[in-house]
Amino acid sequence: MALIQKKICMLGSFGVGKTSLVARFVQGIFSGKYLSTVGVKIDKKQMRVGDQDVLLLLWDLAGEDSRSQVQISYLKGASGYFLVVDGTFAESLVTAKSIHQRAVEAVGEIPVMLIVNKSDLWGRWEITMPELEKMQAEGWIIQVTSAKTGEGVEKMFQTMTEQVLKSSPPSEEEDDTEP
Amino acid sequence: MGSTPADLKRDSEPDQDRDELAELRALLLGQQIVELQALQQRLDDPNLRADEISQILSKAVALSLKRDGGLQRSFYPVVEQALKVSIAKNPAIIATSLAPIIGEAVRKAVADAFRDIAETINVTLENSLSWQSVKWRIEGWRTGKPFSDVVLLRSQRYKVWQVFLIHKETGLMLQHLEARGGGVDEAELVSSMLTAIQDFARDVAERTIRTSRVKQSEDLEGVKLGKFWICVHHGPQMLLAATVVGTPPPGLGKVFAREDELIHREFATALATFNGDASAFDAARPHLQNCLLGSTARPQEPSPWWLVAVAAVLLGVVAIDMGVHRHNSRWNQYLARLQNEPGIVITGWKNSWGHYDVTGLRDPLAADPEKLAAEYGIDPARVAGHFQDYESLDQRFLLRREFENEKQALEQLRILFPVNSSALLPDQSLRLDSLEQHLDRLQQAARALGRKIHVTLYGRADQTGPESKNAVLSKERAERVLDALRERGVPAEWLSVVGLGVSEPIRQGSEAYTLEVNRSVALKVESQPQGER
Numbered sequence: 001m002a003l004i005q006k007k008i009c010m011l012g013s014f015g016v017g018k019t020s021l022v023a024r025f026v027q028g029i030f031s032g033k034y035l036s037t038v039g040v041k042i043d044k045k046q047m048r049v050g051d052q053d054v055l056l057l058l059w060d061l062a063g064e065d066s067r068s069q070v071q072i073s074y075l076k077g078a079s080g081y082f083l084v085v086d087g088t089f090a091e092s093l094v095t096a097k098s099i100h101q102r103a104v105e106a107v108g109e110i111p112v113m114l115i116v117n118k119s120d121l122w123g124r125w126e127i128t129m130p131e132l133e134k135m136q137a138e139g140w141i142i143q144v145t146s147a148k149t150g151e152g153v154e155k156m157f158q159t160m161t162e163q164v165l166k167s168s169p170p171s172e173e174e175d176d177t178e179p
Numbered sequence: 180m181g182s183t184p185a186d187l188k189r190d191s192e193p194d195q196d197r198d199e200l201a202e203l204r205a206l207l208l209g210q211q212i213v214e215l216q217a218l219q220q221r222l223d224d225p226n227l228r229a230d231e232i233s234q235i236l237s238k239a240v241a242l243s244l245k246r247d248g249g250l251q252r253s254f255y256p257v258v259e260q261a262l263k264v265s266i267a268k269n270p271a272i273i274a275t276s277l278a279p280i281i282g283e284a285v286r287k288a289v290a291d292a293f294r295d296i297a298e299t300i301n302v303t304l305e306n307s308l309s310w311q312s313v314k315w316r317i318e319g320w321r322t323g324k325p326f327s328d329v330v331l332l333r334s335q336r337y338k339v340w341q342v343f344l345i346h347k348e349t350g351l352m353l354q355h356l357e358a359r360g361g362g363v364d365e366a367e368l369v370s371s372m373l374t375a376i377q378d379f380a381r382d383v384a385e386r387t388i389r390t391s392r393v394k395q396s397e398d399l400e401g402v403k404l405g406k407f408w409i410c411v412h413h414g415p416q417m418l419l420a421a422t423v424v425g426t427p428p429p430g431l432g433k434v435f436a437r438e439d440e441l442i443h444r445e446f447a448t449a450l451a452t453f454n455g456d457a458s459a460f461d462a463a464r465p466h467l468q469n470c471l472l473g474s475t476a477r478p479q480e481p482s483p484w485w486l487v488a489v490a491a492v493l494l495g496v497v498a499i500d501m502g503v504h505r506h507n508s509r510w511n512q513y514l515a516r517l518q519n520e521p522g523i524v525i526t527g528w529k530n531s532w533g534h535y536d537v538t539g540l541r542d543p544l545a546a547d548p549e550k551l552a553a554e555y556g557i558d559p560a561r562v563a564g565h566f567q568d569y570e571s572l573d574q575r576f577l578l579r580r581e582f583e584n585e586k587q588a589l590e591q592l593r594i595l596f597p598v599n600s601s602a603l604l605p606d607q608s609l610r611l612d613s614l615e616q617h618l619d620r621l622q623q624a625a626r627a628l629g630r631k632i633h634v635t636l637y638g639r640a641d642q643t644g645p646e647s648k649n650a651v652l653s654k655e656r657a658e659r660v661l662d663a664l665r666e667r668g669v670p671a672e673w674l675s676v677v678g679l680g681v682s683e684p685i686r687q688g689s690e691a692y693t694l695e696v697n698r699s700v701a702l703k704v705e706s707q708p709q710g711e712r
Contacts, residue, residue, distance in 0.1 A: 004455035005351045005367060038379045042371045054455075057351065057371045073378055077349030079455070168454055 003046075003053045006164050009075050011099050012084035013092040014063030017117040020147035021084060022058055025154065039071050047161040054161050070099050072106045079164045080111035082156065087118045087144070090126035111163035112141070115156055119146040337425030338473030343370050344442065344463060345418040346453060350374030353417065353453075353460040356467040373420055377411070401427075414439040416450050421470060431472065438466040510535065513555040520546055522571040534561050541566035544579050578627050585621035586704045589614065589634070593685075593699040594660050599644060601655035603663060611660070614702070615667045621704065622673075630706045636660050637701050638678045639685065641694035646680060654678025660700045 010018045019041070026043040039062040047054045059078070064070045075081065083100055085092040100112065114135065116127060136142055143159060145152035205212070221227055243250040266273055318324075343366065344354040352370035401410045408423040412435040419439045423431070442463045443450070449459040510530065517537065518525050522545025528537045535557075537548065541564075548566070549559040570576070592614055594607050603611075618634065625632045638657030640649035657676035665671050685701065686693040 002456050002458040005349075005457060006455050007349045007351060007371070038376060040375045040379075042368055042375060044365075044368055055367060057367060059371070059375070071382065073382060074375065076378075077346070077351075079349075 001052050003055055005055045005057060006079040006161070007057050007059060007077055008160060008164070009059045009061055009078045009081040010084060011061055011070055011075075011081055011096070011103065012063060012115075013086070013089075013095040014065040016063065016084045016086040016089070016092050017147045018063065018082075018084045019060055021115070021117060021145060021153060022060055024147070024150065025157070026058060040074050045157055047157055049158070049161050049165055052165060054165065056157065056161065064095055064099060070102075072099075072102050075103055075107050078107060078110065079168065080113075080160055082113050082115050082160065084115045084117055085127065087116045087125040087127050088121050093127055093131075111160065111167050113156060113160055113163070114140050114142045116142060116144045117147060119144045119151050120148045337423055337427050337431075339421050339423050339427075339431070339471050341422045342467045342470045343373070343418075343420045344460065344467060345370045345374060345420060346450075347374070347414070347416050347418055349453075349455075351455060351457070353457050354463050354467060356464060356471060358471050358473070370420075373409075373411075374418070377418070400432075410435065412436055412439050414443050416443065419470070423473075425473070434472065435470055438469050442466050509555050509557060513552060513557055516551060516555065517548060520551070521573040522546070522576055523548065523566075524569070534563070536563050536565065538565040539567075540569040542571040542573075542576050543568055544576050544583075545571065575628070578624050582621065582624040582628060582630075582706075585617050585624060586706075589617045589621060589702050589704055592617070593696065593701050594656075595695060596656050596698045596700075598641070598698065599652070601652060601659050603659050611663050611667070615664060615669060618664070618669055618673075625706055626709075629709050631709050632673060632704055632706045634674050635703045635705070636674060636676045637683075637703060638676065639683070639697050639699055639701070640681055641697045642681050642684065642689070643694065650678055650680040652678075653680050656698075657700050 010022065012018050022043055022045075026045040041060045043058045043060065045056045045058060047056060059074055061070050061074055062068070081103060083096040085096045096114065103112075116132065118125075132142055141159065141163065143152050143156040145156055147153070221231070240250055262273075338358065341357050342355065343352060345351070346353050350371040350373075352367045355366040355370070400413070401408055408427050410421045410423055410427055410431065412419040412432065417439065419435050419442075421435065442460075446460060446463060453459070514525070514528060514537075517523050517539075522542030524540040525537060526539045528535065530536075541548070548564045549562060552559045552562045570580070592610060594603070594610055594614070596602070597604060622632060636657040638653035638655070638660075640653045640656075642649075644652070654676060655678070657678060661671070661674050661676050664674060681697070684693075684697045685699070686696050
């Protein structure tokens with residue numbers, strides 16, 4: 001089947017590890033300086049689900065902090081997004097929920113995954129398991145990761161690809177253009 | 180006159196005669212009477228007549244047109260009137276029908292107008308006479324091209340190197356083509372980043388408009404970067420972006436517009452259902468091929484990494500739009516470089532009478548702002564940097580600092596020896612352990628920095644013995660230390676030994692402490708980028 005491309009965004013507070021999360025697992029040509037200037041850096045990662053090859057174009061959006069908000073306009077046209085939080089920093093979950101609300105207002109309901117990063121610092125987590133279990137019961141898809149050890153990173157991209165394909169399956173037609 | 184009996188009989192029986200006549204008529208003309216009645220009905224019934232005419236009308240019209248065209252003249256006012264009524268009643272219908280062709284119609288009209296102008300110029304040129312015009316005229320005559328085309332071709336040197344067709348909403352690459360026939364490296368990333376920069380430029384422009392009275396925001400249509408142009412044509416659902424070397428002629432944008440419109444029209448269905456599968460747009464390649472224009476005179480070919488560089492400079496260009504310094508691009512580029520330089524934080528700058536003042540923080544390990552100024556063609560004498568020292572937490576600096584610390588610690592360590600001996604005393608083994616640990620950490624820091632290290636062990640002797648003996652002794656001492664380090668697992672290829680004898684004493688003098696310090700082995704660390712010999 002032909003390769004299909006999907007735009008995926010990475011959102012979250014400043015310093016939760018979005019950039020490190022992708023840095024080791026993706027292919028890119030642009031320097032990180034774009035994040036601080038243009039507010040976005042784009043990398044790509046090729047995945048395979050069943051017999052479908054999918055090229056994820058990962059838009060890593062500059063993190064949100066008290067002075068600046070995530071530029072939701074970059075979400076336009078995305079097929080899904082990751083909300084990245086730092087397990088050791090409870091406030092990052094509050095920020096993520098607020099970003100999520102704005103994202104839904106802007107682009108509607110598209111696949112979203114909550115990524116709880118820094119599993120290597122498990123002992124220092126502020127976000128509690130019951131809290132995450134409650135969110136999971138509410139329908140959130142949650143993945144625990146560590147950018148440092150690589151735990152859960154492949155899995156998060158794999159799950160996102162599956163979600164995206166499920167929500168908009170590739171068309172069966174070989175070619176629907178006019179000659 | 181009297182009546183005959185026969186006459187009487189006729190007069191008395193008229194009804195009977197009529198019946199007989201009808202009977203006779205029926206006998207003689209029965210079939211024709213039925214046919215006549217059917218004919219009568221055809222003439223009387225308007226529905227039937229309309230049905231019949233509809234069957235022959237088109238043929239009749241065709242015949243009439245072939246004969247004398249009289250029908251056209253008769254229809255003319257009727258059609259005109261009908262159109263008027265239709266437009267008055269619902270203008271949307273006619274507008275919708277015309278929409279797909281109106282762009283082309285307008286362009287054709289404009290093109291005609293331009294051709295007229297070109298012809299006028301052509302005449303003017305043909306009347307002029309210079310050596311160049313004579314050459315061009317010969318070329319036109321030889322190749323059969325109009326003189327004006329030759330002038331356009333020869334006087335404008337440009338080449339469209341790459342064309343990208345990009346889905347506007349998602350920024351996904353639909354198709355791309357390069358003049359050399361191959362694909363563009365990382366075209367998907369480039370397409371997405373171009374869209375992101377577009378979005379960014381628009382956001383910035385809108386922000387600027389809110390705060391000042393700049394004219395209405397528009398999409399980024401082109402950026403010039405040295406020899407390159409990035410030209411962007413904005414269609415309703417797609418962007419057509421091209422990289423052009425040289426100066427693109429004014430007509431190039433029209434070509435892009437035309438091809439973009441054609442692709443929009445041909446791929447309307449594919450666009451409406453676009454799901455990330457770019458193969459649906461493979462058939463658009465001929466349209467992109469039409470955009471790969473340019474003269475055969477070869478402008479310099481861009482390097483393979485041009486796009487990364489282009490994107491970086493584009494970034495600079497866009498950052499300028501953020502609105503502080505709009506003049507002096509070199510200065511702005513230099514500032515952008517400083518701002519992006521690790522270990523340098525710019526807190527303020529001003530430009531007065533061609534002299535620049537920059538204030539901020541600088542890690543002592545960061546690049547020298549004055550040297551950077553020279554790289555951007557700015558006279559370092561015109562730049563005054565007012566930097567306060569600080570320690571950057573940038574990973575590279577942390578590593579470099581660690582490297583420098585370890586190097587310093589190593590170079591301060593000395594392994595001491597007894598008088599007239601190269602034997603390692605037991606009390607020096609702690610120092611050797613420490614030496615080994617520092618070496619190990621130094622090596623790790625060096626590897627992370629992409630460098631390799633080399634350590635020279637300098638053996639020394641005190642000034643008491645004969646010089647020839649001291650030379651040998653000092654080298655032996657260095658070799659002992661080398662052996663000890665090797666035994667501890669330090670690779671021999673990092674190490675080398677030098678016997679200094681008494682030529683470069685650590686301290687001058689003859690007191691006991693000085694002599695002791697000089698009976699020693701000290702280290703010197705050198706490093707160079709990995710891969711260099």
